[in-house]
Amino acid sequence: MRDIKDTKSIGARINTVLTYVVMIFFTVMAIYPLLWLVMNSFKTTTEFQMNKLGFPKEWVLVNYQDAWVRGKFPRLILNSFIYTGVTTVATLVFSFMAAFAFAKIPNRSTKYLHGSFVIGLLLTLQSIMVPLFLIINWVGLYNTSLGVLIPYIGIAMPMGIYLGTEFIKSIPDALVESARIDGATYWKIFISIIVPMAAPVAVTVAIMTVTGTWNEFMLINILTSSDALKSLPVGVQKFAGALSSDFGKQFAALVIGLVPMLVFYLSFRKEITKGVAAGAVKG
Amino acid sequence: MPKVHTLADAKREQRRAYWTLVLPGFLIYISVMAFPTVFSVILSLTDYNGGRLFGGKPVSFVGFKWYGRLFVDEYFYLALKNNLWIVLVSVFGQIPLGFFLAYVLHRGLVRYGDFFQTMIYLPTVISTVVIGILWKSFFAPYGAFPELMRLFNPSYEYGISSHPLFPVLFVILWMYTGMYMIIFIANLQKIDGSVIEAAKIDGASEGQTLRYIILPALSGVLVVSAILAISGSLKSFDLIYVMTGGGPANRTTVLSIYMFDKAFKGAPNYPLANAISTVMVLISFSLIGLTKWVEHKFGGKE
Structure with missing residues (x-):
């Protein structure tokens, strides 16, 4: 098997690169919206309106404090x-x-x-x-x-x-x-x-x-x-859902809503995927 | 000394143990799932409209009146059409994509497969509510999407979309593709690796292995996935409820939201709502039956 891999043709190499590109594309697609959410939860609403895509200039926690109490x-x-x-x-x-x-x-x-x-x-x-x-x-x-x-x-x-x-x-x-x-x-x-x-x-x-x-x-x-x-x-x-203009606070609330499941998923990744596969036996 | 004396004693003890073990779960299940399902069908044939359930205003049967009402309502067809779009995206989007990703990961065509798998499955586990609000803000006129579009096309103007269902379909594809990926990976792992190795040694290409070994072995799983996708699509509620609420002007409504509105918004019309849910169950069962029939007709051995 080893020598077959080493003598990969140029076509095979291109294939490998393309496969990586596609996989990276899907991975970015899957996590970019979540990263975007987390990033913006650290911006003030004023900053968000001027800077919707970039990193926060200043990371603020005030959204979390507000959302935690008021929500x-x-x-x-x-x-x-x-x-x-x-x-x-x-x-x-x-x-x-x-x-x-x-x-x-x-x-x-x-x-x-x-x-x-x-x-x-x-x-x-x-x-x-x-x-x-x-x-x-x-x-x-x-x-x-x-x-x-x-x-x-x-x-x-x-x-x-x-x-x-x-x-x-x-x-x-x-x-x-x-x-x-x-x-x-x-x-x-x-x-x-x-x-x-x-x-x-x-x-x-x-x-x-x-x-x-x-x-x-x-x-x-x-x-x-x-x-x-x-x-x-x-x-x-x-x-x-009711906060239609206070984005910072809205995003912070969403992150708080997201964290428990994220922690659960990352801790029980193997068991969760096994469960999904087992559940699909029905039908 | 044996505890059980006679055969009759043993039988009696066995029966008592059986029922004490089964009954608690069975009673809960019957009262919250089986009975309500039957009750729903019955309600859809009556004129019950609020008030005490038993011993209140007399309720009479009106036959298929509400079903007739349903079939002349244009919003019913709009909801049905949107549901079918979701079914199409699920069956012909999520399943092929999920299969492709599973295949690449399982065959080890890339390194760090574990990382890719973890990330791509991530959206599936997060609360639909969080996902819905997140995407609603992302696609909103003030959100990131118009901004992102302007990076590629500086003259992009946000306008009221002529296809309001597009974002919803995209998010459905985004959220659930990972689930099918996981299902396919689990089943690819069950295929005997030595068969694939043997085919490779005999000179089979990657494509031939896929066509003649892997796909036939997975035909049963493909059918199960299609069934999951169909019944899942007809059930979709949370995401659309949160993202669009069926709007604007009911353009993104689906059967479950249509039903929810009839039952819980404004003056309740419970019989009509139950007629909708009964129709949903019937559609779901017939599509599943159709899938099984297609499988039976066009080969595919389990």
């Missing part, structure tokens, strides 16, 4: 952490419990129950939006955090069930059976055998639930109206 960001970030944390933990627990039962406890209902979850993968938020709004109002959960959390958990369930069941099926039946013969209850088997073994797929489900819940915007927007319950995306939209 009530501490509250929004806390809320988003609560919604995402509770939804993710509850989704994992409930979906893996059911997935274990579907995969390892024989029952005639499994075909229908599991099937109904799989159909859920194809359902869209749009088709449940209005009914959910009416139902949540009817049961008195409008404008409560529970009224947001229950739908979030239900929406995340199908993927958890689907991936969980597939994975737990691949665990040998003999492990469960021998534990049964030793007198272990199904609960004990679930906690001490299934949960530790299913950890890798649980990470995938957790990551998908975290990204989905953290970025969710449409449902929480219609199921709540109080400031105290807003999530980060809703808060950013209400605050930054």
Whole structure:
């Protein structure tokens, strides 16, 4: 292989250079708008109007200080952490419990129950939006955090069930059976055998639930109206979206809205991309 | 001593364990997804318009009245047309581009592949809301886009665009291409590398390897990606809601925004909104069915 590479023809070299040019072009396209945003969040609005493309002449932090306080960001970030944390933990627990039962406890209902979850993968938020709004109002959960959390958990369930069941099926039946013969209850088997073994797929489900819940915007927007319950995306939209001339502050608010997911992505890059690939199996 | 005494005991314990494990999740799922979906279809056939859901004003069935109303509304067709544009950009833009990027990265045609991959996927993970406002400001008359254009063409004047959907389509392409890239990379990795090596030793060119080994192996994934792109495109809401709100003058509206406006803006018309969402689900399912049919008809082995 080595000598083939060394005797590359001029054509091949041009190809390589072109490939680099194209890849660099796409990379610049992907990150330039984000860099532009960050750069401009450090300019005063007056400077932005005169200098829209260049670096700030003077890097100021005043936009961040303003946006942080006036946009009530501490509250929004806390809320988003609560919604995402509770939804993710509850989704994992409930979906893996059911997935274990579907995969390892024989029952005639499994075909229908599991099937109904799989159909859920194809359902869209749009088709449940209005009914959910009416139902949540009817049961008195409008404008409560529970009224947001229950739908979030239900929406995340199908993927958890689907991936969980597939994975737990691949665990040998003999492990469960021998534990049964030793007198272990199904609960004990679930906690001490299934949960530790299913950890890798649980990470995938957790990551998908975290990204989905953290970025969710449409449902929480219609199921709540109080400031105290807003999530980060809703808060950013209400605050930054309304600033049509105070660009510095708007950009700072957007950067604050962007940072948590950026940190999450850079920390769990490998797991996130694995999750995307796993999620694409559906269909 | 075994804990289970008789077969009947064992069966009973098994059944009890099954239902305690399944029910919590199933009840939540049924109440927030399955039931509302059915409820939505039912609502679309009634004249319910606000007020108490049960025990309030009597609600009567009006048949397909709202569907009839929908099919004579010009905004429905406008929204549908915009949705189809998004489907086209997704299927014929995101997927080929994503495939190209995945191919270059997977075959190791460039160094620092990991860096390229991380950067190109980055836009996908950021909140749509942040992305939407960012691009709205970027494309705005006072934003960077007119300025950038003037670098290349000093006489560029910002005018009201005759194609207001263009920026939206561009941002959709920008945001989600990385997702297809990742899907393709994951599936390229599943192809047995020795087959490709063997073909190379036998003198196959890069193009031939692609045509006769890689593409056939990926046909199943291409179909799944097309399905994801179609259903994703029909669902698109957040980005457009934030970027344009469907405006100017409803020119960039899509079905989900059209539905949202009917249900939550001004006087609510819940049955009509649910008729729209039912039609959306039907379109989505038929396009997915069509994709599967095309796959079945024109080969492509999984």
